[in-house]
Amino acid sequence: MVSIVYTRNLYLRGISVVYLFAFASLYVQIPGLYGNNGLLPARTQMESKSNGVLAKFLSKPTLLWFAPYLGLDTEYMMDVLGIVGVTLAFLGMVSQKCCNAMMFSLMWALYFSLYQVGQTFMWFQWDILLLEAGFITIFVAPLVYVKPGKNRSQLYQNPVTFQLVRWLLFRLMFSSGVVKFTSGCPVWWSMKALSVHFESQCIPTPVAWYAHHLPEWFLKISMIGSHVIEVAVPFLFFFPLSAVRVTAFYLQIFLQLCIIITGNYNFFNLLTMVLCISLLNDNFFFTKRKGKGRSSESSWFLTILAKLVHLGVYAVLLYFVKVLFALRVTDKYTIVSDTTFTKEEFERALGKAVPAAMLLGALPLALNSAEAVTAAIIDGPNRFFSRVTNFFSTLFYVAVAVFLFSVSLVPLASIHPPVLQSSANSTVSLLLRHWHSRVEPFQISNPYGLFRRMTGVGGRPEVIIEGSQSIDGPWKEYNFLYKPGDVNSSLPFVAPHQPRLDWQMWFAALQTYNQNPWILSLAYRLVNGQPEVLQLMDTSRNPFPKGPPKYIRASLYHYHYTPWSQKSSPSWWRRERIEEYFPIFSKDHPPLLDYLKKLKIIGQDAPSSAGLRGKGKDRKKDLWTNTWLISFLKFLRSLIAQVEASIFLWSLFSAGCVIAFTRRI
Structure with missing residues (x-):
């Protein structure tokens, strides 16, 4: 079993950094977006006919229901959740000991609680991607921190749960590339999207202006390269040869870096890069010593063979790219291209690719699960009780991984509805669709696909x-x-x-x-x-x-x-x-006032108890105000408000890097 202890630890630190940026970015915007005088007050989402905090929590699972017990209203409770989230993420960033299942469970619960009242300002794919990745991370992280090499009892499930991260990365990239073709958008099909994208994207960077003015032939080739990295390369995530996966890793990182320098997509690209860590193992970071004698000769032969296979795989990929897009060099040393396949041909190919992808994802998960269970039995500790505990613990993680993988097949199949229909009795059964509908509100198995249609073509x-x-x-x-x-x-x-x-x-x-x-x-x-x-x-x-x-x-x-x-x-x-x-x-425009009153944005007193009301003595208890905590929250926000938001985020990250580096020294 290939070791992924250090790789997993790096992934956990990376997720902590993403959480840090996500919580901090949202925190600085809470008053203007969700405050009692904000654009979409969160208090309007905290109305429930249920009696009792438990019933309210079950109707809308968010920690904001507990605001009255801290003497706060919804706005200040959002501040508390944001601050706690930033603190936990910062601890996870600076210390590997804090990267455990409990910490990631808390961070997921906090972000999900904020998402529940986020409304349109949090209905972005990177928010649900963070929730899904964060939920998987709960099972990737160890229950308690153990130094690498000290105890193997918690390492058997690592390849199993880590496989879910790779599967999520595949679904994200593959779906994002496929929807551009299935949408039928002529700009995507003509490979001229980048001639529009750099100008029409939400918040372009200065580099985007220069990229927009690159030669059209170069932008078309770049667009083809992007499609290849998103649609074709993800299938190599499951290739048994690690060198092929490492090259796929570099290609994905290259694409994300290109997006980062030309567009401001918040923490989305960083999160994608963190997911890419799942393509690696510890051998990527640590070079093994070479043996001597016959074993070295055998190793030399296998190394040459592996390199030939590695080159062969990508040579075949480049050949098909050349054929499918009719790439050729002109006399003026430019590259011209044409799409040689039709929408109908793409649909047919997609109908075969989606079931193949499901099989490719299931096979390594099954092998890793079998290997983990076997290792828990054979290589477990000598004590009987510890061995039994180890075995059932591994079975639990395998069961969770199989369940999460199974329900994720439904959103993957949705990118090609005929596959979902034709596989109703086999690959994507009615039972899976039922369970997916049950977990869907928790955003732990989501469909993906950004920019289905190119906007801003005429300006x-x-x-x-x-x-x-x-x-x-x-x-x-x-x-x-x-x-x-x-x-x-x-x-x-x-x-x-x-x-x-x-x-x-x-x-x-x-x-x-x-x-x-x-x-x-x-x-x-x-x-x-x-x-x-x-x-x-x-x-x-x-x-x-x-x-x-x-x-x-x-x-x-x-x-x-x-x-x-x-x-x-x-x-x-x-x-x-x-x-x-x-x-x-x-x-005082009457239609405007009436409309906002109908939406409950204005015309309501800001409830100090997040919508929870009691009777008699309980009512007085529910409405108490925690003045000292509110004063502290106001003071903290007044300090942070002096700093521009992006500088605040980078300051937190820089401080974390300094602390982590100092602790390591």
């Missing part, structure tokens, strides 16, 4: 919000911290922080304001000058520093990068107004 849509003291103007534009607005504002590097309001403004521009109720809440908060919401925007360029405007409106613009010929210009963008996005509203 990047952006919603520009303006305010005025007079209905006749002049109108002054509100500036956001990171999303495009002012054409002269520089493009930012903001990851791993996710400015969730900026992200939702990108989605809102693709739809109407009627499809995004929260944007009317934003208009109302701005016309009232709500400081918590203004903190989510660029307060240094607040167009109304002396008081809020009397009127507010929004327009839809189309943005384009400035041409390469204007690279010395201070402007990154050029834009044109397309139409009105939402009409002029005032602070």
